[in-house]
Amino acid sequence: xxxxxxxxxxxxxxxxxxxxxxxxxxxxxxxxxxxxxxxxxxxxxxxxxxxxxxxxxxxxxxxxxxxxxxxxxxxxxxxxxxxxxxxxxxxxxxxxxxxxxxxxxxxxxxxxxxxxxxxxxxxxxxxxxxxxxxxxxxxxxxxxxxxxxxxxxxxxxxxxxxxxxxxxxxxxxxxxxxxxxxxxxxxxxxxxxxxxxxxxxxxxxxxxxxxxxxxxxxxxxxxxxxxxxxxxxxxxxxxxxxxxxxxxxxxxxxxxxxxxxxxxxxxxxxxxxxxxxxxxxxxxxxxxxxxxxxxxxxxxxxxxxxxxx
Amino acid sequence: xxxxxxxxxxxxxxxxxxxxxxxxxxxxxxxxxxxxxxxxxxxxxxxxxxxxxxxxxxxxxxxxxxxxxxxxxxxxxxxxxxxxxxxxxxxxxxxxxxxxxxxxxxxxxxxxxxxxxxxxxxxxxxxxxxxxxxxxxxxxxxxxxxxxxxxxxxxxxxxxxxxxxxxxxxxxxxxxxxxxxxxxxxxxxxxxxxxxxxxxxxxxxxxxxxxxxxxxxxxxxxxxxxxxxxxxxxxxxxxxxxxxxxxxxxxxxxxxxxxxxxxxxxxxxxxxxxxxxxxxxxxxxxxxxxxxxxxxxxxxxxxxxxxxx
Numbered sequence: 001x002x003x004x005x006x007x008x009x010x011x012x013x014x015x016x017x018x019x020x021x022x023x024x025x026x027x028x029x030x031x032x033x034x035x036x037x038x039x040x041x042x043x044x045x046x047x048x049x050x051x052x053x054x055x056x057x058x059x060x061x062x063x064x065x066x067x068x069x070x071x072x073x074x075x076x077x078x079x080x081x082x083x084x085x086x087x088x089x090x091x092x093x094x095x096x097x098x099x100x101x102x103x104x105x106x107x108x109x110x111x112x113x114x115x116x117x118x119x120x121x122x123x124x125x126x127x128x129x130x131x132x133x134x135x136x137x138x139x140x141x142x143x144x145x146x147x148x149x150x151x152x153x154x155x156x157x158x159x160x161x162x163x164x165x166x167x168x169x170x171x172x173x174x175x176x177x178x179x180x181x182x183x184x185x186x187x188x189x190x191x192x193x194x195x196x197x198x199x200x201x202x203x204x205x206x207x208x209x210x211x212x213x214x215x216x217x218x219x220x221x222x223x224x225x226x227x228x229x230x231x232x233x234x235x236x237x238x239x240x241x242x243x244x245x246x247x248x249x250x251x252x253x254x255x256x257x258x259x260x261x262x263x264x265x266x267x268x269x270x271x272x273x274x275x276x277x278x279x280x281x282x283x284x285x286x287x288x289x290x291x292x293x294x295x296x297x298x299x300x301x302x303x304x305x306x307x308x309x
Numbered sequence: 310x311x312x313x314x315x316x317x318x319x320x321x322x323x324x325x326x327x328x329x330x331x332x333x334x335x336x337x338x339x340x341x342x343x344x345x346x347x348x349x350x351x352x353x354x355x356x357x358x359x360x361x362x363x364x365x366x367x368x369x370x371x372x373x374x375x376x377x378x379x380x381x382x383x384x385x386x387x388x389x390x391x392x393x394x395x396x397x398x399x400x401x402x403x404x405x406x407x408x409x410x411x412x413x414x415x416x417x418x419x420x421x422x423x424x425x426x427x428x429x430x431x432x433x434x435x436x437x438x439x440x441x442x443x444x445x446x447x448x449x450x451x452x453x454x455x456x457x458x459x460x461x462x463x464x465x466x467x468x469x470x471x472x473x474x475x476x477x478x479x480x481x482x483x484x485x486x487x488x489x490x491x492x493x494x495x496x497x498x499x500x501x502x503x504x505x506x507x508x509x510x511x512x513x514x515x516x517x518x519x520x521x522x523x524x525x526x527x528x529x530x531x532x533x534x535x536x537x538x539x540x541x542x543x544x545x546x547x548x549x550x551x552x553x554x555x556x557x558x559x560x561x562x563x564x565x566x567x568x569x570x571x572x573x574x575x576x577x578x579x580x581x582x583x584x585x586x587x588x589x590x591x592x593x594x595x596x597x598x599x600x601x602x603x604x605x606x607x608x609x610x611x612x613x614x615x616x617x618x
Binding site: 036111116 | 330332333341355380386396419421422429434435436442455456457458476481482483484486488490491493497
């Protein structure tokens with residue numbers, strides 16, 4: 001799956017991930033109205049609106065990007081109906097040949113991590129038959145519990161040729177409270193990153209490991225250091241756009257080969273029609289605004305990478 | 310909800326949580342057979358077996374304990390059908406007046422943590438109507454992302470009078486990889502614990518905060534230290550039984566008032582009939598074995614607490 005991700009990045013020339021994190025407040029009125037008319041003002045109605053909104057965006061941008069990253073919390077909040085919309089979204093993205101990074105930030109120990117891994121990346125058995133449940137291609141994972149929490153995910157990834165992005169340095173303002181604490185003279189996240197590189201050595205593609213890391217766009221200095229400490233680790237970079245990151249800040253997350261990082265934008269893509277810059281797109285044409293936002297983001301990042309050369 | 314938890318602990322005299330973490334391998338053949346006959350060897354069949362197994366145990370032990378802790382991974386692995394079994398389990402435990410601790414170990418930032426909090430502890434809005442989705446009473450949360458990840462959960466908890474248990478020092482062998490790293494001369498988990506106490510001050514019950522901590526039974530020295538550093542924090546203690554913890558190791562997790570900690574056992578209760586000690590219970594009577602295991606665990610912990618006096 002890391003091969004597919006890299007191939008698609010090369011083909012689209014876009015190291016860009018669209019974060020499918022739909023809030024109801026992002027969804028244009030005409031979609032909400034239709035879903036509520038059909039299913040009532042219910043969890044089913046809300047989940048249908050989420051799915052219809054996603055579908056519009058996916059249809060509009062799938063040829064431009066290698067991957068999407070649905071944030072499961074935005075679906076899970078609507079309970080079972082929301083989880084169905086999550087599953088529909090994953091399946092539909094696969095129909096469009098997109099790589100799906102499940103932003104699930106799970107993490108537990110032993111058989112519990114194994115259960116998360118089976119449900120999201122692998123297979124489960126019922127009697128004599130096996131099934132894939134949510135079936136993402138990559139999943140984000142929280143490292144706080146150490147190797148016991150990560151290894152069961154890696155075991156499933158090896159079997160399924162799938163991958164992970166493990167939280168190293170997150171993009172939010174308070175990420176430093178624990179992640180930046182100095183230990184042995186260095187911030188904790190450096191140790192986590194070195195551990196990610198170590199874990200990743202178990203499951204290598206050609207030039208990059210299937211086991212990646214998350215390093216936020218809002219901490220470019222950390223990106224520079226982590227690029228050096230984890231040369232074969234793909235870095236998933238959240239925090240572009242709405243959270244403040246710009247293409248020029250991100251060049252050091254990439255290796256000299258122009259690979260090694262993939263930048264996520266959520267609100268900046270899926271709710272682009274709400275930004276001043278794209279206000280000429282009407283809410284009815286929200287998906288066209290998303291397409292323009294992807295093109296602009298790709299140009300911004302590629303421009304910055306070209307300038308580095 | 311912290312009031313209810315404490316009241317029920319006093320009433321049952323059992324600071325005990327039953328971990329509803331059903332693996333298919335724990336489920337007696339007669340239950341599996343019936344579910345597969347009814348729904349086929351499908352995800353629906355597996356999820357039904359999980360639910361039937363849980364129901365038997367809940368019916369057998371609900372009067373002995375204050376709370377249950379379903380581990381959502383064990384349900385999520387079966388996809389949508391598994392999530393339905395999770396929801397049924399939560400609802401049924403509420404019918405039996407049990408406090409439900411959702412062991413979800415979620416953690417993200419800002420609006421994403423808010424979405425998890427809404428879906429598991431709070432309410433979501435669809436048009437002009439509001440709904441509770443999964444509706445647990447407490448949830449476990451991962452602190453790696455710092456205050457940005459925790460505050461949205463606390464905000465919902467305040468509104469709903471619900472609570473959290475935040476991971477501080479987990480019970481697994483590799484928990485020390487990051488949690489024990491020395492920073493300022495002390496292990497990281499002490500800083501996390503102090504932060505939990507600080508967060509907890511925002512949302513106090515009478516003597517204890519709604520915001521608790523997880524400290525594993527397998528690290529009794531950590532339990533002793535954390536008890537002192539977080540005097541008003543309820544400690545959820547995993548790792549009893551199957552993971553190696555015993556009542557005598559746990560007295561220092563409790564305050565002088567005999568409160569302040571609640572000990573979880575999963576496999577040791579729900580799969581008790583598979584242990585040598587309870588082998589005289591047949592698989593058909595697995596729920597009776599669970600009841601005996603709860604009684605024995607309660608006696609072990611109460612005995613140890615009495616000896617301390």
